[in-house]
Amino acid sequence: MICKDFETRIPYFLDDKLNKKQAKEFFAHMQTCESCKEELRIQYLIKEGTLRLEDGDSFDLNKELDLKIEKTKKAIKKRTIANMVIYIMEAVAIAAVIFILILVFTSR
Numbered sequence: 866m867i868c869k870d871f872e873t874r875i876p877y878f879l880d881d882k883l884n885k886k887q888a889k890e891f892f893a894h895m896q897t898c899e900s901c902k903e904e905l906r907i908q909y910l911i912k913e914g915t916l917r918l919e920d921g922d923s924f925d926l927n928k929e930l931d932l933k934i935e936k937t938k939k940a941i942k943k944r945t946i947a948n949m950v951i952y953i954m955e956a957v958a959i960a961a962v963i964f965i966l967i968l969v970f971t972s973r
C-alpha cells in the first residue's frame with residue numbers, strides 16, 4: 866500500500882468502515898510509515914476533537930486512538946480465528962466423507 870491509499874482510508878477507519886482485508890493493509894502500512902501514523906493521529910484529533918469540544922467533554926484523544934486501533938486489531942484477529950475454525954471443521958468433514966467412502970468400497 867502507498868501513502869496515498871492510506872490517506873484515503875483514514876476516514877473509513879475512523880468510521881469503522883474498513884473490511885478485514887482493508888484494515889490489515891491499513892495497519893501494515895501504519896507500522897512501517899511514521900508520517901502516515903502521524904496523519905492518522907491528526908485526522909483523528911480533528912474529527913473527534915471537534916465533536917468533543919461541542920460536547921464540552923474532557924478527553925485524552927491520543928489514548929483513545931490507540932484503544933480504537935487495538936480494538937480493530939482484535940476484531941481482525943477474532944475473525945481470523947473464526948475462519949480457521951470453519952476451515953478445520955470443513956477439513957474434518959471432508960476427511961469423514963473420504964473415510965466413509967473407503968469403508969463402503971472396501972466392505973464390498
Ligand SMILES: [Zn+2]
Nearest residue numbers: 868871898901
Ligand atoms: Zn505512508
